Amino acid sequence: MGTVLSLKKVSKSYGALKVTDDIDFILKDGETLGILGPNGAGKTTLFNLISGDVRADNGSIFYCGEDITRVSPQNRCRQGIGRTYQIPHPFSGMTVFENLLVGATYGGNMSEDQADPICIDVLKKTGLIKKANLLSGSLTLLDRKRLELARALATQPKVLLLDEIAGGLTEHEAKELVDLIGDIKAEGVSMIWIEHVVHALLSVADRLLVINFGSKLADGDPDKVMNDPEVKRVYMGIEV
Numbered sequence: 001m002g003t004v005l006s007l008k009k010v011s012k013s014y015g016a017l018k019v020t021d022d023i024d025f026i027l028k029d030g031e032t033l034g035i036l037g038p039n040g041a042g043k044t045t046l047f048n049l050i051s052g053d054v055r056a057d058n059g060s061i062f063y064c065g066e067d068i069t070r071v072s073p074q075n076r077c078r079q080g081i082g083r084t085y086q087i088p089h090p091f092s093g094m095t096v097f098e099n100l101l102v103g104a105t106y107g108g109n110m111s112e113d114q115a116d117p118i119c120i121d122v123l124k125k126t127g128l129i130k131k132a133n134l135l136s137g138s139l140t141l142l143d144r145k146r147l148e149l150a151r152a153l154a155t156q157p158k159v160l161l162l163d164e165i166a167g168g169l170t171e172h173e174a175k176e177l178v179d180l181i182g183d184i185k186a187e188g189v190s191m192i193w194i195e196h197v198v199h200a201l202l203s204v205a206d207r208l209l210v211i212n213f214g215s216k217l218a219d220g221d222p223d224k225v226m227n228d229p230e231v232k233r234v235y236m237g238i239e240v
């Protein structure tokens, strides 16, 4: 497996607070990497750095062998890096379908003719087809989370960044989400999934990365990482 994404000594501070501290990691082609870590550990900031929403203070980010550290967020998206936001922000004055169209045409660089069938397919997959013509601002939080995923999928990403999309789901809904993520994985999309719903994450992750105070605490095989005494102590609050 080749490497699709790599971060080399990436740092980001807000004032005196070093939120990302010299982070190194890679994502392999087709891999699903799970990210765990306490609140405020710097997980979302990592996504902001990868998507380009936030510029790194130091370090480099490589995507498909190319240095993208200074590439704009829209061009990173067009090159195949798709993401969802922890706090959904749909284009609330537009319908669900129109939100996907923006993803496909602007984010995915497709013509409207190319975009239409892709958006319809994504709406079916994500269970939003019956809500295609509703204004996205009228959706429940759960449907807005679905829309986050759907809009990212409409860009046809090669790398997909998922930021806490399982919180608040029922057991049945979480299973559906895990199945959907399994399908996306089977299509060859590489993914990084930040999630506090650990059992959902563990059912699809090939590898786990644990972040604490902006640094890597553990990185590797999910079973080994979950049994790491330091991870148990810091992340799960279990003294061993």
Ligand SMILES: Nc1ncnc2c1ncn2[C@@H]1O[C@H](COP(=O)(O)OP(=O)(O)OP(=O)(O)O)[C@@H](O)[C@H]1O
Pocket: 014, 019, 037, 038, 039, 040, 041, 042, 043, 044, 045, 046, 086
């Ligand atoms: N734009 C910003 N300005 C100032 N501080 C920020 C900014 N963005 C994040 N931070 C701070 O950086 C730290 C890490 O935030 P981040 O959102 O990356 O954490 P997280 O691991 O995603 O947490 P959570 O699990 O709660 O989502 C926090 O202390 C947060 O308050």
Ligand SMILES: [Mg+2]
Pocket: 043, 044, 045, 086
């Ligand atoms: Mg976060």
